[in-house]
Amino acid sequence: MSVKIFAGSGSLELAERIAHAYGTPLGSLDRKKFSDGEMSVAYNESIRGEHVFVVQSTNPPADNLVQLLLMIDAARRASAKYVTVVIPYFGYARQDRKDRPRVSIAAKLVANVLSAAGANRIITCDLHAGQIQGFFDIPLDHLTATSIFVPYIKQLIKQSQLQTLFAAPDVGGVSRTRAFAEHFNADMVICDKHRKRANEIASMQVIGDPEGMDVFLVDDLVDTAGTLCKAADVLKDKGAKSVRAVVTHPILSGKALENITNSQLEELVVTDTIPPRFEHPKITVLSVADMFAKAIRKINDQESISTLFI
Numbered sequence: 001m002s003v004k005i006f007a008g009s010g011s012l013e014l015a016e017r018i019a020h021a022y023g024t025p026l027g028s029l030d031r032k033k034f035s036d037g038e039m040s041v042a043y044n045e046s047i048r049g050e051h052v053f054v055v056q057s058t059n060p061p062a063d064n065l066v067q068l069l070l071m072i073d074a075a076r077r078a079s080a081k082y083v084t085v086v087i088p089y090f091g092y093a094r095q096d097r098k099d100r101p102r103v104s105i106a107a108k109l110v111a112n113v114l115s116a117a118g119a120n121r122i123i124t125c126d127l128h129a130g131q132i133q134g135f136f137d138i139p140l141d142h143l144t145a146t147s148i149f150v151p152y153i154k155q156l157i158k159q160s161q162l163q164t165l166f167a168a169p170d171v172g173g174v175s176r177t178r179a180f181a182e183h184f185n186a187d188m189v190i191c192d193k194h195r196k197r198a199n200e201i202a203s204m205q206v207i208g209d210p211e212g213m214d215v216f217l218v219d220d221l222v223d224t225a226g227t228l229c230k231a232a233d234v235l236k237d238k239g240a241k242s243v244r245a246v247v248t249h250p251i252l253s254g255k256a257l258e259n260i261t262n263s264q265l266e267e268l269v270v271t272d273t274i275p276p277r278f279e280h281p282k283i284t285v286l287s288v289a290d291m292f293a294k295a296i297r298k299i300n301d302q303e304s305i306s307t308l309f310i
Contacts, residue, residue: 001051001081003300008056008071010064014088014272015055017289022296039063041070043078051300052080058091058110059251059274065091065110069117076118084121084299085114086292088273089249093128111135123295125273125288126220126248143295145248145271147310148286150183152269153216165213167191169231177218183310191231204234211239221249225256229263236264249273
């Protein structure tokens with residue numbers, strides 16, 4: 001089955017890189033807005049009987065999610081044989097359970113509307129919580145940026161002779177951090193945080209000994225960077241020689257860049273699942289384009305994607 005790749009306006013640059021890595025031109029899609037902000041999409045080429053891949057991260061604003069739904073619906077109505085939705089960053093994933101009364105489980109709601117719009121399959125990367133995969137009643141391929149970060153970390157260790165230690169910035173990130181620690185045969189520590197409210201940390205303690213070590217904090221997303229910067233400060237206070245962070249999704253809202261500038265982080269390594277709208281001396285951006293292009297090829301050829309994992 002032939003493949004056609006299309007992009008929403010929120011992930012246009014990444015989709016172009018994915019299409020280039022796959023070896024096909026990015027499909028032509030007309031994206032319009034009415035004067036009141038209502039959106040419209042239209043495919044400018046025939047997709048009848050094709051395997052259509054639509055690429056769009058669903059980070060705020062909500063326009064990104066709505067536009068993605070319109071793209072899926074338009075593809076189904078244009079008789080695409082199969083519609084696979086590539087969501088490099090799955091937004092609303094932080095609302096994955098009822099942590100207090102009378103709140104929405106937004107991650108489940110988004111999963112439902114994607115299926116209702118007509119998606120046949122989802123490809124995403126580093127969900128905030130792995131159990132969100134169970135919210136979908138259609139196949140979901142959950143990629144991880146580990147295969148992108150590991151070669152970069154290996155190069156740093158070799159160049160700078162680092163005494164490597166991995167750190168989870170909170171208890172929820174232990175399994176993600178342990179995967180890195182086991183791969184590098186290194187130890188890990190945990191930064192246990194207590195929040196007053198969302199995006200505001202009351203206190204943090206380190207479980208383990210980082211003294212004299214070059215620490216890599218591992219997380220799935222960085223929003224205001226408050227947790228990472230606080231963790232870096234605490235680790236340095238506990239004797240860490242250096243602190244870097246590897247984080248898949250660079251949301252970087254509010255005072256994030258200011259917090260990073262004033263922090264003791266030496267480097268923040270992120271990917272382009274969310275379009276980088278910044279240049280910062282401490283931030284390094286790695287691309288997930290090749291990984292998604294390989295996944296698209298294997299899925300279309302009905303091959304296993306297990307070789308994409310470390």
